[in-house]
Amino acid sequence: MSTSAATPNAVRSSRSASQKRQQAQEKRATLILLAPALLFLFLLSIWPVAYLLYASFTSYQLAIPIPTEWVGLGNFESIVTNPRFWSSLSITLVFALIAVPLQILVGLGLALLLNGYSRGREIYTSLFLIPMMLAPIVVGFSWNLFLNPIYGPLNSVLRGVGISPPAWASSPEWALPTLVLVDIWQWTPFVMIVLLAGLRSIPPRVFEAAKVDGSNRMQTFIHIVLPMLVPYMTVAFVLRFIDSFKVFDIIYILTRGGPGTSTQNLAYYTYDLGFGRFEFGAAGALSIIQLILLTFGTMAILALVKRRDKAPASAAPAATPRLAEGSAA
Known part of the structure; x- marks a missing residue:
């Protein structure tokens, strides 16, 4: 009896040991397969960020052959007390808070327009996507030629109709609006394709139910379509808000941060510190500050959207009678 009872236990323990060895072999094989990707990620992502963080606390300068010293928070203090930093921050915020909302509005209009087409929608959408597929440096050079004050076609047309054209990128008043226009x-x-995907995800029965209830197009859009597009708008806004802090190519090509410093945002200021003055320690500190600002800005946007989603449910039924009254009127 004891021998027969021990045999199943021995078989189970043998199977368990075999499964453990097999799992260990699978883990080793997985690590071996992932090793090149992990090494690539470490060399191109983790190590540069770690070294940037280290350099931001030192006096590292490439142009001056002096020993690198640990300065702690000295670089951060010198940057936040520099009026040029606050000027660059204000330009960055103005650029982001003008360009991104306008992109949302125009993108929403284009998405609604394309959503109304049943034939040729793919062709029109592809044509609208051409600017997004171009490299930023190509966009910068193209607009630089288009807005050239001497032989640019836009200024030639304006002169032909008797309008004195501005200097566009060379004018202190028009340089920043020009950059906003190019970014838009x-x-x-990009915003259009995100919102178009949101519109296409709304079931047709939603519009049919709204039509049966007597809702016109404007009421359907305001009370049904727009609330359902808020998550898509949030994604587009956050992504474009982050990208607007990193705009550099078109600024470098069109204005070089000028005239003066009127279009010098945080990204261009970081470039000027690092590759213009070779103050890599200060440039690293400014990069960390920019990362912190972006993180808190994104968190604030998501918190506002989350607060809206958690609004009291009692407010929803109150909108139904108003909608019904408006429809009856």
Whole structure:
């Protein structure tokens, strides 16, 4: 009896040991397969960020052959007390808070327009996506030629109709609006395709139910379509808000941060510190500050959206009578 009872236990323990050895072999094989990717990620992502963090606390300068010293928070203090930092921050915020909302509005209009087409929608959408597919440096050079004050076609047309054209990128008043215009032209298609996907995800029965209830197009859009597009708008807004802090190519090509410092945002200021003055320690500190600002800004946007989603449910039924009254009127 004891021998027969021990045999199943021995078999089970043998199977368990075999399964453990097999799992260990699978883990080793997985690590071996992932090793090149992990090494690539470490060399191109983790190590540069770690070294940037280290350099931001030192006096590292490439142009001056002096020993690198640990300065602690000295670089951060010198940056936040520099008026140039606050000027660059204000330009960045103005650029982001003007360009991104306009991209949302124009992208929403284009998405609604394309959603109304049943034939040729794919062709029109592909044509609208061309600016987004171009490299930023190509966009910068193209607009630089288009807005050239001497032989640019836009100024030639304006002179032909008797309008004195501005200097566009060379004018202190028009330089920043010009950059906003170029950014809207290039990245509105991205917002459009995100919102078009949101519109296409709304079931047709929603519109049918609204039509049966007597809701007109404007009421359906305001009370049904727009609330359902809020998650898509949030994604588009957050992604474009982050990208607007990193705009550099078109600024470098069109204005070089000028005239003066009127279009010098945080990204260009970081470039000027690191590769213009070779103050890598200060440039690293400014990069960390920019990362912190982006993180808190994104968290604030998501918190506002989350608060809206957690609004009291009692407010929803109150909208139904108003909608019904408006429909009856």
